Structure formats: structure tokens, C-alpha cells
Amino acid sequence: MGKLEGKVAIVTGASKGIGSGIARVFAQQGAKVVLAARGEHVLKYAEELRSDGYDAIGVRCDVSDYDSCKALAQAALDAYGRIDVLDCNAGICVLGDFLTKDDSWRDSHIDVNIKGVWNACKAVIPSIIAAGGGAIVITSSVTGDMVADPGEAAYATTKAALVGLTKALAREFADKNIRVNCICPGYIRTPLVEGMARQSDPDNPERAIQAIASAVPLGRLGTPEECGELCAFLASDEASYLTGTQMVIDGGSTLPETTSMGQ
Ligand SMILES: NC(=O)c1ccc[n+]([C@@H]2O[C@H](COP(=O)([O-])OP(=O)(O)OC[C@H]3O[C@@H](n4cnc5c(N)ncnc54)[C@H](O)[C@@H]3O)[C@@H](O)[C@H]2O)c1
Known part of the structure; x- marks a missing residue:
């Protein structure tokens, strides 16, 4: 039996990349999966999962828009009657020069990476409470909280913020039996x-x-499926005493003290 058997899970940013891996692993672990992303491709990918024998639907959703997130929650309830798991994975990363980039560059990262997670959580948490509790997994990054390279100011700012949001939500909804954790991938x-x-x-x-x-x-x-395995664990009852944590999944990329010593 899969570790997410009987659970209904929403995965945002599920049309490609890490989110597509999370959605597939969740489905393999027995969840009914609601895949969300902006473009049409998410519908095709949900269809692909169904043709592989899994229970999945696709919903077009822009996480930077709260009403779109509310419609996503409603679509999940209409299809499956409950929501147990929310995986906030949608995100963008555009490199840029801090001094010359227009501030719309900063704002687009804030809109998708921070407000997108905020909106999805706000829209979906009432349904998780109604289900008696559940789990939220947020895709942060090693970038921001642990490391950064030139050009990553907008991205790093938003991903570090998600560690704070993870902890705040974990604290605020612990008494509602909702666990909130984030994953911090390195290069996937x-x-x-x-x-x-x-x-x-x-x-x-x-x-x-x-x-x-x-x-x-x-x-x-790393591969999207390796991230999916970690998210599935965090979303499952196997992680029942884990909340407010950040799990690094980076093949050890943040371990070296420098890149030149010890060679
Ligand atoms: N790939 C990496 O190495 C890496 C490392 C650390 C963190 N991350 C994070 O993992 C997440 C996924 O990254 P990825 O590499 O798979 O990216 P990707 O660009 O391959 O996929 C991003 C997904 O998010 C969706 N998306 C983007 N904006 C959206 C919006 N406004 N509303 C709804 N969906 C939206 C896209 O449609 C797509 O499905 C992001 O949050 C990213 O910051 C990635």
C-alpha cells in the first residue's frame, strides 16, 4: 500500500520539472492528485497520469491570483470531496543584475514565489482543517537561506522568505493537526x-x-522524482512528528567549505 493511500493532494507547478515528479510519485503512492499550473500542458500531463492508471485531474491556475487558487481548491473538492495535502511547488527563477534590473523583476518573483504560496495556503487550509488535518509541503531552495550566486537577488529573497512562512504556518496550524514543512533543493x-x-x-x-x-x-x-519521494514522505503519516522543518535535498552541494580546498 502506498504511503499516501486515500489522500487527496494538490500539487502546484505540476506541469513540468520538480512538480511533475512530485505529482507522479504522489500518484504512485496512492494519492488522488490535483495538478495545477498556468498553461494547458498541465491538463495533458494529468491525462498522461490517468492513462498510466493513476487518479489525477489537471486544473489551470495562476497561483499569483488568489481567486484562481480558490477556484483550484473548489475544483479539488468537486472532484474528490476533500483535501488532505497541499504541495506548493510553483515558482520562477530569472537571473538578473541587481543594479540595472527593473523592479518589476523583483515583483514578479514576489508575486509567484511568495504570494503564490501564500494564496494557495490561504485558499486550501480551510479545506484541510475540514478534513481533520493534513500536511503542507513548500518548495523553498538552498538558494536564499543557505547559498546564493550573483544574479539571484530576486529569487533568493523569495525562497528565503518561504522558510519563514513554513515556520509561521507550522506554528499557527499545529493545533489544527496540519504539519507544514519545506524542501530546499539544490540543483535538480x-x-x-x-x-x-x-x-x-x-x-x-x-x-x-x-x-x-x-x-x-x-x-x-537531482531528479524531480527524488524530490517527489521526499515530498511524499513529508506529506505522509510517516512524518507525523515533523513540522516547521526545512529538508535539504542537494546531493551534498552545500557541503564544501570552498570549491578549491582539498582538491
Ligand atoms: N530546479 C532546481 O534546481 C530547483 C532548485 C531549488 C528550488 N527549485 C524550486 O522548485 C520549484 C519548481 O522548479 P522547477 O525547476 O521544476 O521549475 P520549472 O520552470 O521547470 O517548472 C515550474 C512549474 O511552476 C509552474 N508555474 C510557474 N509560475 C506559475 C504560476 N504563476 N502559477 C501556477 N504555476 C506556475 C510552471 O507552469 C511549471 O509547472 C520552484 O519553486 C523552484 O524555485 C528548483
């Missing part, structure tokens, strides 16, 4: 990271990916 091979690789080495993005891999102690980037 997704369209987002492939886009960053194209930005940093337009002539040979694969070279940029390999450079990242060689700096990771485990020697490779």
Missing part, C-alpha cells in the same frame, strides 16, 4: 535549470550543466 535537472544553463552558456548549455554536476559531491544533478 528541470526546464528551469536548463534555462539557467542556456543563460550562462548560450553556446553550450550542456557544458554548464556538466560544470554544475562536477561541483556536486554526488557528481550529478
Whole structure:
């Protein structure tokens, strides 16, 4: 029996990348999964999961819009009658120069990465309370709270904020039997990271990916499914005494004190 058997789970940003891996692992673990993302592709991906024998629906939703999140919660209730798990994974990352970038660059990250999680939680928590409790998992990052590279000011600001939001919600809803934890991925091979690789080495993005891999102690980037396994654990009753935590999943990339010593 899967560790999420009988649970209804919403996953945002589920059309590709880490969210698609989370949605697939949740489905494999027995959850009924509501996949949410902005574009049409999320509907196709939900269909793909159904054709693989899983219970899933797709909903188009822009997490930066509260009404869209409320409609997402309603769609989940209409389809499955309850919500036990919310996985807030949708996010954006665009690198930029702090001094020259327009402030709309900062605001777009705040709108999706912070307000998007805020909106989804606000829209869905009443249903989790009505179900008698459940779990929320938030995708933060090692970037912001632990590390940062040039160009990541907007992204790092928002991802660090999610650690604070995780702890605040964990505290506020503990007495409603809702556990709230976040995952902090290092480099996971997704369209987002492939886009960053194209930005940093337009002539040979694969070279940029390999450079990242060689700096990771485990020697490779992570996969969306590996993040999905961690999220499934945090969402499941196996993690029943875990709340307010941040789980680093980075192949050891934040371990080296410097990149040059000990070589
Ligand atoms: N890939 C990594 O190495 C990495 C590392 C740390 C954290 N993260 C975080 O993991 C999450 C997923 O990243 P990814 O690499 O899979 O990215 P991705 O670009 O491959 O996928 C992002 C997903 O979020 C959705 N999305 C974006 N804006 C949205 C909005 N306004 N409303 C609804 N959905 C929206 C997209 O449709 C897509 O499904 C993000 O929060 C990202 O910050 C990624």
C-alpha cells in the first residue's frame, strides 16, 4: 500500500520539472492528485497520469491570483470531496543584475514565489482543517537561506522568505493537526535549470550543466522524482512528528567549505 493511500493532494507547478515528479510519485503512492499550473500542458500531463492508471485531474491556475487558487481548491473538492495535502511547488527563477534590473523583476518573483504560496495556503487550509488535518509541503531552495550566486537577488529573497512562512504556518496550524514543512533543493535537472544553463552558456548549455554536476559531491544533478519521494514522505503519516522543518535535498552541494580546498 502506498504511503499516501486515500489522500487527496494538490500539487502546484505540476506541469513540468520538480512538480511533475512530485505529482507522479504522489500518484504512485496512492494519492488522488490535483495538478495545477498556468498553461494547458498541465491538463495533458494529468491525462498522461490517468492513462498510466493513476487518479489525477489537471486544473489551470495562476497561483499569483488568489481567486484562481480558490477556484483550484473548489475544483479539488468537486472532484474528490476533500483535501488532505497541499504541495506548493510553483515558482520562477530569472537571473538578473541587481543594479540595472527593473523592479518589476523583483515583483514578479514576489508575486509567484511568495504570494503564490501564500494564496494557495490561504485558499486550501480551510479545506484541510475540514478534513481533520493534513500536511503542507513548500518548495523553498538552498538558494536564499543557505547559498546564493550573483544574479539571484530576486529569487533568493523569495525562497528565503518561504522558510519563514513554513515556520509561521507550522506554528499557527499545529493545533489544527496540519504539519507544514519545506524542501530546499539544490540543483535538480528541470526546464528551469536548463534555462539557467542556456543563460550562462548560450553556446553550450550542456557544458554548464556538466560544470554544475562536477561541483556536486554526488557528481550529478537531482531528479524531480527524488524530490517527489521526499515530498511524499513529508506529506505522509510517516512524518507525523515533523513540522516547521526545512529538508535539504542537494546531493551534498552545500557541503564544501570552498570549491578549491582539498582538491
Ligand atoms: N530546479 C532546481 O534546481 C530547483 C532548485 C531549488 C528550488 N527549485 C524550486 O522548485 C520549484 C519548481 O522548479 P522547477 O525547476 O521544476 O521549475 P520549472 O520552470 O521547470 O517548472 C515550474 C512549474 O511552476 C509552474 N508555474 C510557474 N509560475 C506559475 C504560476 N504563476 N502559477 C501556477 N504555476 C506556475 C510552471 O507552469 C511549471 O509547472 C520552484 O519553486 C523552484 O524555485 C528548483
